[in-house]
Every structure is written in C-alpha cells, then in structure tokens.
Amino acid sequence: VLSILALSPERSMTLLYVLLAFTSVLFTALAIVSLRRVSTAWEALEGVQVQSENSRATAWHNLSEVQRALDTELSSKLQAIHGQLLNVSQEMEMMRWKVTRCEASCGGELSDRLRALEERDVVEPVQQQLAEVRQEQSRVSALLTRALEETRSLSEILCTTCPAGWQQFFRTCYFFSTTTKSWFAAKEDCGDFNAHLVVVDSEQENEFLRNNINRTSTYWLGVTDQLEEGTWVWMNGEGTSISYWNTWKENKDKDQKDCGSIGPDGIWNADRCSHTYYWICEKS
Numbered sequence: 340v341l342s343i344l345a346l347s348p349e350r351s352m353t354l355l356y357v358l359l360a361f362t363s364v365l366f367t368a369l370a371i372v373s374l375r376r377v378s379t380a381w382e383a384l385e386g387v388q389v390q391s392e393n394s395r396a397t398a399w400h401n402l403s404e405v406q407r408a409l410d411t412e413l414s415s416k417l418q419a420i421h422g423q424l425l426n427v428s429q430e431m432e433m434m435r436w437k438v439t440r441c442e443a444s445c446g447g448e449l450s451d452r453l454r455a456l457e458e459r460d461v462v463e464p465v466q467q468q469l470a471e472v473r474q475e476q477s478r479v480s481a482l483l484t485r486a487l488e489e490t491r492s493l494s495e496i497l498c499t500t501c502p503a504g505w506q507q508f509f510r511t512c513y514f515f516s517t518t519t520k521s522w523f524a525a526k527e528d529c530g531d532f533n534a535h536l537v538v539v540d541s542e543q544e545n546e547f548l549r550n551n552i553n554r555t556s557t558y559w560l561g562v563t564d565q566l567e568e569g570t571w572v573w574m575n576g577e578g579t580s581i582s583y584w585n586t587w588k589e590n591k592d593k594d595q596k597d598c599g600s601i602g603p604d605g606i607w608n609a610d611r612c613s614h615t616y617y618w619i620c621e622k623s
Contacts, residue, residue: 536561
C-alpha cells in the first residue's frame with residue numbers, strides 16, 4: 340500500500356482502474372459459472388420430471404394393455420363356454436331325433452318280420468324263434484323308450500333354473516326357511532312364492548331334504564290329516580304312498596296333531612299346527 344501511495348497520482352489511478360476491472364471480470368466470471376450451474380441443475384430437474392411423467396404414462400399404458408388383454412381373454416372364454424353349451428344342446432336334440440326315428444323304423448321293421456312269419460306255415464322251431472323275436476322287440480322298444488325319457492329328463496334338468504336362495508333337485512326347486520312360523524302361516528308364505536309346502540314323492544327326495552335341513556331343527560311338510568284323523572294327505576290331494584313316520588314314539592293327543600313335520604334325522608312326526616317350526620317350499 341505504501342508503495343502504491345508513493346507512486347504518482349496518475350499511476351495510482353491507473354492501477355486502481357486495473358484492479359477494479361480485474362475485480363469486475365472476476366465477479367462476472369463467478370456469476371457466469373453460478374448461472375451455468377443453476378441452468379444445469381434446472382435442466383436436470385426438468386429431465387427428471389419428464390422421465391417421471393414418461394414412466395407414469397408408460398405404467399398407465401401397460402395397465403391398460405393388461406386390462407384389455409384380460410377382457411379379451413375372458414370374453415373369448417365366455418364365448419367358448421357358450422358355444423360348448425349350444426353344441427351340447429344340439430347334440431341332445433340330435434340324439435332325441437335319432438332315438439325317435441330308430442324307435443319308429445326299428446319297431447316297424449320288427450313288426451313286418453313278425454307279420455311275415457305269422458303268415459307262413461311254420462314248424463315249432465320257427466314258432467320258438469318268433470316268440471324270441473317278439474321278446475327282443477319288446478326289450479328294444481322298452482330300451483328306446485327309456486333312453487328317450489332319460490334324454491328328455493336330462494334336457495329338462497339342464498334347462499331348469501331356480502330363483503336365488505332356492506336349491507335344485509332334479510326338475511324341482513326347494514326353499515329352506517331361516518325363520519319359524521305355524522303350519523298355516525308357512526303354507527301362505529309358500530303361496531306367496533307361487534309354491535307349496537314340500538310334497539315328498541320318493542326316498543331320494545326325503546334323503547335330499549334330510550341332507551339340507553338344519554341338524555338341530557324341525558321343518559313343516561305339506562301333509563295333514565285335518566279332514567280325517569289318521570288319513571294323511573299331501574298338498575296336491577294325494578295320499579302318502581311312502582312315509583317315514585316315527586312309529587316307535589308314543590303319540591299322545593294325536594287327534595290334536597294334524598300337521599306333519601320332518602326332523603334332522605329325516606323322520607316324520609305329527610305336530611300341532613300352531614307350533615312354530617321352519618318350513619320347506621317346493622315348486623317346479
């Protein structure tokens with residue numbers, strides 16, 4: 340500093356201007372470097388943002404493609420199942436037609452042969468053969484009739500659909516209640532469903548009911564002897580061709596017990612109609 344002060348005023352001013360110019364250049368350079376760093380950082384930030392948006396767009400695109408692929412696969416599978424059901428239905432109709440046609444043609448052919456044999460003067464061996472042919476005709480006719488009936492039954496079973504909450508057994512729908520009512524109230528409730536209290540026609544049906552009722556509860560059946568004591572009649576007016584009455588239990592006041600019920604073991608009991616039990620509705 341002393342050496343600067345010892346210089347002449349002109350040199351001092353010149354040196355001072357040089358120092359100021361150098362300082363200005365230094366600050367400018369530092370500012371440019373800082374601006375470049377900020378610009379670089381900003382560009383990097385924008386790049387990251389663009390990359391994030393691209394990744395998000397790619398993810399949404401991939402999700403859309405997966406959903407479209409799943410929808411296409413599900414649609415194709417549903418169409419395949421529908422096609423298979425149509426094929427089964429067509430095959431059943433063809434089988435029914437063939438059975439009917441065979442029954443007519445085969446039966447006619449056998450009848451023609453029988454008539455031809457009857458018109459001849461045959462001996463005893465031929466008569467025996469004729470009897471065997473007649474038996475074979477009866478057997479074939481019975482087999483064809485049975486096959487046709489089974490085909491029709493299978494078709495009806497496949498075409499039967501029960502409402503929600505109902506269970507299907509062969510061609511019939513059943514509703515098992517979850518509340519209790521008297522026999523008469525249960526009868527009216529079934530009527531509201533265009534149904535009736537269950538009528539048991541076979542051992543298989545009684546077994547179906549036993550397997551589907553609550554293991555600790557009793558259910559009303561559609562059978563009563565209100566019209567004549569001891570004569571039990573179903574809701575359809577028919578008598579009980581089969582029965583599973585509890586015969587080993589003493590039935591006190593049986594003249595006051597006019598309504599039938601089924602227990603968890605599948606055994607029937609006579610009860611007072613005013614008792615409140617679960618019930619079973621049935622409709623075709």
